[in-house]
Amino acid sequence: MTTTYAALLRGINVGGSRKVPMADLRALLTGLGLDGVRTHLQSGQAVFTAAHGDEDSLAADITAAIEKRFGFPVDVIVRDHAYLKTVADACPFPADTLEGRQLHVTYFSAPVDAARFAEIDPAAYLPEEFRLGDRALYLYAPDGLGRSKLAEALARPRLTKGLIATSRNWNTVVKLVEMTGA
Missing domain, CATH: 3.30.70 (Alpha-Beta Plaits)
Incomplete structure (x- = not known):
């Protein structure tokens, strides 16, 4: 069974620093084996589905991959649809x-x-x-x-x-x- 998640990246593409182009982010997430990757705006939201992992392990994997690819750390929170809907x-x-x-x-x-x-x-x-x-x-x-x-x-x-x-x-x-x- 797959679950749909949102990855919330903190502090990217603000004021011209810590640039993470959304096309590159989509490619990075796809490279991690995540499916249906889409981004929203330039300020660090990505949506994807995954058949493995949990919110914390997915966030850790994305954090590590971003630092390796872009050369700087980015804090990431991953939350599933049910949680996001409950918050709203x-x-x-x-x-x-x-x-x-x-x-x-x-x-x-x-x-x-x-x-x-x-x-x-x-x-x-x-x-x-x-x-x-x-x-x-x-x-x-x-x-x-x-x-x-x-x-x-x-x-x-x-x-x-x-x-x-x-x-x-x-x-x-x-x-x-x-x-x-x-």
């Missing part, structure tokens, strides 16, 4: 009434608990808000991520220590659910 369905904010740039999901490599973010005073950042989910953090930033003070606070290295964390706007969250469900 569990959104605590009214996604259908918001613009995609106002709502983001940060995917984590492992579960996180509220204690990790206890130093964040939610009232200090209103109207911005965040909520934790299953290996995910939902961020409502009405003025977008680029202007978000809360996003800046949440990204402090001590809060994400020991984790891979990578964020996607809501449009991409929905697109990945669609792509992995097809």
Whole structure:
């Protein structure tokens, strides 16, 4: 039985550095024996099917292959369709009434608990808000991520220590659910 996954690559093709052309990424993933490889945008999303492995071993294989091919490390999180759909369905904010740039999901490599973010005073950042989910953090930033003070606070290295964390706007969250469900 095959499973459809999305690979979320962190920090590539941003500001002209750490370039990973999508055609090369597709070829690399195909070379790893993954099937039906497709990419979305230039910012590091790939969808594929695999009959072997699990999320962590697939992420490790992709990470190693990218470093070997491109010469720099890239953090990778792999999640299956069921997980991606569950995250989208569990959104605590009214996604259908918001613009995609106002709502983001940060995917984590492992579960996180509220204690990790206890130093964040939610009232200090209103109207911005965040909520934790299953290996995910939902961020409502009405003025977008680029202007978000809360996003800046949440990204402090001590809060994400020991984790891979990578964020996607809501449009991409929905697109990945669609792509992995097809």
